[in-house]
Amino acid sequence: MPQFFTNKRLIILLGSIIVLVALIGFSQRDRENISWPEQFVKDIVGLGQAIVSKPANGVSGFFADVENLRNTYKENEKLKAQLDQLAQLESDVARLEKDNQELRNVVDKEKSLADYDPINATVIARNPDRWYDVITIDQGQASGIEPNMAVVTGEGLIGKVKSTSKFTSTVQLLSAHDPKNRVSAVIQGKKSVYGLIEGYDKDKGTLKMTKIPYNAKVEKGVTVTTSGLGGVFPKGLIIGKVKKLVPDQFGLTQTALIEPAAKYYDLEHVIISKRNMVSVKPAKEERKQVLLEGEGM
Numbered sequence: 001m002p003q004f005f006t007n008k009r010l011i012i013l014l015g016s017i018i019v020l021v022a023l024i025g026f027s028q029r030d031r032e033n034i035s036w037p038e039q040f041v042k043d044i045v046g047l048g049q050a051i052v053s054k055p056a057n058g059v060s061g062f063f064a065d066v067e068n069l070r071n072t073y074k075e076n077e078k079l080k081a082q083l084d085q086l087a088q089l090e091s092d093v094a095r096l097e098k099d100n101q102e103l104r105n106v107v108d109k110e111k112s113l114a115d116y117d118p119i120n121a122t123v124i125a126r127n128p129d130r131w132y133d134v135i136t137i138d139q140g141q142a143s144g145i146e147p148n149m150a151v152v153t154g155e156g157l158i159g160k161v162k163s164t165s166k167f168t169s170t171v172q173l174l175s176a177h178d179p180k181n182r183v184s185a186v187i188q189g190k191k192s193v194y195g196l197i198e199g200y201d202k203d204k205g206t207l208k209m210t211k212i213p214y215n216a217k218v219e220k221g222v223t224v225t226t227s228g229l230g231g232v233f234p235k236g237l238i239i240g241k242v243k244k245l246v247p248d249q250f251g252l253t254q255t256a257l258i259e260p261a262a263k264y265y266d267l268e269h270v271i272i273s274k275r276n277m278v279s280v281k282p283a284k285e286e287r288k289q290v291l292l293e294g295e296g297m
Contacts, residue, residue, distance in 0.1 A: 102269045105154020116150075116234045116273040119143055123267050124168070132202065132264055133176040135159075139272060140167045148232045150273040156238035156261030157183070157226060161272065169272075174207060174239075175200035175264045185209055185239055186227040187218055187256065194227060195256065197239060206243055207258040214253055218245050224258050234273050 125136035139145050141164050149161040151171045159173040160183075172181060174197060183197040187209070193216045199208035209224060222242045228235025240258040247254050 099269070102154055119145065119272040119274055121169075121270050121272055123270065126267075132173060132200070133178075134162065134173065135171045135267060135270075137169050137171055137270060137272075138167070140164045140169050142166055144274055145169045145272055146274075150226070150233040150237060152237055152271050152273060153262045153267065153269065155263065156240065157233075158262045158264060158267065158270065160233070171270070173264050174260070175202070183233060183239070184227045184229050185224050187212075187216075187242060188223045188225060189218070192227075193218055194229075197224075197258070201257070204257065205259070207240060207260055209242075209256040209258050210248075210253065212245070212254040212256055214247065214251060216254060218242055218254075218256060220244070224256070237273070 119139055121137040121139040123135050124138045127134070137151075145161055145164050147161050147163060150157060151159050151161060157174065159171050159176070161169050162172040163170045172178065174181070174183065177200075179198070181198065185195055185197045187193040187195070193212060195209045195212040197207050197209050199210075200206070201208065212218070220242055224239045224242060226233040226235060226237040226239065238261045240260040240262075242256050243259045244257040245254055246257070
């Protein structure tokens, strides 16, 4: 009896395998319509997959979004840093180009100056309330700087040393409002015309050259330089060009409006002229003019 049940079980098992293989083969055939058991099984499996996959996809998408957000934040930080570096690089390039041009002008200027020893300096301070009056430079008594020395840029004269300390100096600009701020100047031409630079018109951006003889003929655009007759400033430092000539209210002298060669607003690199010859003995016809001008008084 036990042997019979054993064989029966074996027969059932083999039959089940045959049926299963037959069903698998039947289900794999290309058919337009599938049987209802297959439909039922597929629907159940599909429903289970949908129930499981939606939360799984949602969780997976959430972590993916978080990761993308982190990557975006990091990339944004890198781009910001690069933009900051780009802005700094652009600023450095502009500054270096400006410094290069100024230094080239300084070198060219030094080559053309034979009557004084140039001392290079950098502007280190400037009071906004006195922007057009004074600047502070990084050279002082230790470099041989003394009051009344002329200060120029590559374009032309900007002022003179007013006071000094051990390592710094205060420079008074030509545009400063100071009645004692005078410079003996000469208008170049076939016949030199002498006068005094005293005063600056901020609205027009011009210097005033006074004490010009009433009968002097001066053309527009003629260069104005230092005369060198006062014994303080070297001769030949460019001040600017004549823009206009107007008579004074009494008609005894004329005043020339001078367009400055140098820019007083934007100053970084300057040169102090350490004059080799302290005084110059003027010619007889110029002696009276020098006494009248009293440069630096």
